[in-house]
Amino acid sequence: MKPKRQSAKISDVAKAAGVSQAAVSRVMRGDASFVVREETRKRITDVARELNYQPNPAARGLRTSRSLSLGIVVPELDNPIHAKIIIGAERAAAERGYSLLIAHRDDGMEETAIYERLVHRNRVDGLIVATLQDEQVGVSALKELEHPFVLVNRKARGVEHHVVINDRGGAKRAVAYLATLGHQRIAHLSGSPARYNSICRLEGYRDGLQEAGLDFDPALVVEAGYTMSGGAAAMRKLLDSAHPRPTALFASTLMVAAGAMGVLREAGVRIPQDMSIIGFNDGAIADVLAPPLTTVRTPLENMGYLAASSLINHIQDGGHFAGAMLKDIEIVERKSTSAPGG
Amino acid sequence: MKPKRQSAKISDVAKAAGVSQAAVSRVMRGDASFVVREETRKRITDVARELNYQPNPAARGLRTSRSLSLGIVVPELDNPIHAKIIIGAERAAAERGYSLLIAHRDDGMEETAIYERLVHRNRVDGLIVATLQDEQVGVSALKELEHPFVLVNRKARGVEHHVVINDRGGAKRAVAYLATLGHQRIAHLSGSPARYNSICRLEGYRDGLQEAGLDFDPALVVEAGYTMSGGAAAMRKLLDSAHPRPTALFASTLMVAAGAMGVLREAGVRIPQDMSIIGFNDGAIADVLAPPLTTVRTPLENMGYLAASSLINHIQDGGHFAGAMLKDIEIVERKSTSAPGG
């Protein structure tokens, strides 16, 4: 609780520059409708710089009823996927003079209560919803707030403002990559059939098969969820039930791939000689797996960036934002994929 | 840019309850020096609840010159270690009615500029510095701001308010664990000799050796930094130079352990039969390694929690905080450790 030396306020600047507060305010904010002599403008900006004047956000916020802050609500902050989204969002916010207020949804909490808190108590200017939990209740809660928001990494019925990556295209690319290597039987460990991303990736998987002229075989798709143990269980099931055994595997997340790899190792199935594996969303984990995992890299950080910056655009101009999909996708080749047999 | 329906203000509550604004304010904030009839108090709180009154933070902040926000500055947000610290800090902040404003230090940025921005522009009430970059310039910049701050996961000369985990004790435990398994030659892949945590862990390594009655052999300590490739390089060096070969290894981070494991695998050194490995700081990566890595688990989330809550205490009461070390440490046994030879 230091004494906190007073920072310069607008009246100090005005006095020192010999002008009114209004002049300072309008010059500092670059108000275009304000005509002023160049000399005066320079005097004001010089004095402001010298006094290190920073407008008091509380006073400004009180007057303008804007907080120049955005709230981002995330589950599992320790999941690198969300961390990357946050990094992007923070960068966009900082560039535009906004600050990012982070709210972590702990397991017990209602997500709607978090939205409510950010909007009503913190008075954020907009909400970045980085993973909607329950589409039904989440979206209707958001709409009831009558406050700008953007969905990131999710789409929802009736919500136009969203930013997603190309889950479907990325999945298709993954399958195409495997097919190009010569694989004919390509399995898929999928996520939850209720989750947007998983649905898209499953569709992309089918797209990829079709484009490669391969038949879709339901026996080659097993639901694995998002955890390592889910991946392991799904892999075991796949080894038991799919005959002939697939020669390649598209896993819907890194953790699922890791779980599958553990099971394969124990079963004596060699990677990539006996089974090629590719995972979705690149990350540090891919590097430490044995062998290092080939992945499809997606622009998660840019997704966060675009979400925040389009939200700010909307807040400032009131413009309509139609939603965006970031398409640049890249296969990161590591050691877990090869032609069938080696 | 929705029309944003007006939220209730204090005057609305006052009018509806038939009292003055002052009464509402003092009742809502639980001002103990305010005497009021129980009936009136209830009427006020009831009306406030009914109108869903939330005090406007800008107005309050303007008046009180407090923002009820904390800034946390982190590097590498996608490093799970920092993510956990943030989770803890956010929880503490939320419990105390503070919000957490996150600033990510990108590679090009001066950390001091971030401190300055958070304090001067955002007017946070306190700063959580989750990893000081350069002790010299960072600390003097922080002190110059004359603003409450806390260092987390770092100590620095002349700074009393810090929260750390027991790096040294954890390292000692790791070595003790290996010694208990029967290992006599225990190597250490260390971090940078300039970094607080690495220094502590190296000390702990020596403590552990000493307690087990083992001699310290400089040839068994190799600097590995913090990356996988650093771990790999260090491991190669160790295999070349240390004869007889150590039977166990204490790696200062998970990524370093992963790099080392890759090299060992290629060299035909079996884990744990030929080499036991233990890593510092638990995390998802430990599970996906092959074999899964035994680690020492540290209370990173609690560290973040304590940092934020002690900072808030200091802000509110002006109390002195002497610094804290969180001691609870736990070995998470997985498959990378065993008695020498199997």
Next chain:
DNA sequence: ATAGGTCGGTAAAACGTTTTATCGAATTGT
């Protein structure tokens, strides 16, 4: 000469709280 226009600003209200100082009514002490 004077009406109108442009230039270069200013005065002051308003934003929604918190808090200091004050005040009337009820109670108590003498």
Next chain:
DNA sequence: ACAATTCGATAAAACGTTTTACCGACCTAT
């Protein structure tokens, strides 16, 4: 019965901006 005290409030200033409305001086065209 009257002063003093306590109880239960209230009025109003202040916080630092932004912004609306206005103003005086100077030019310019009739």
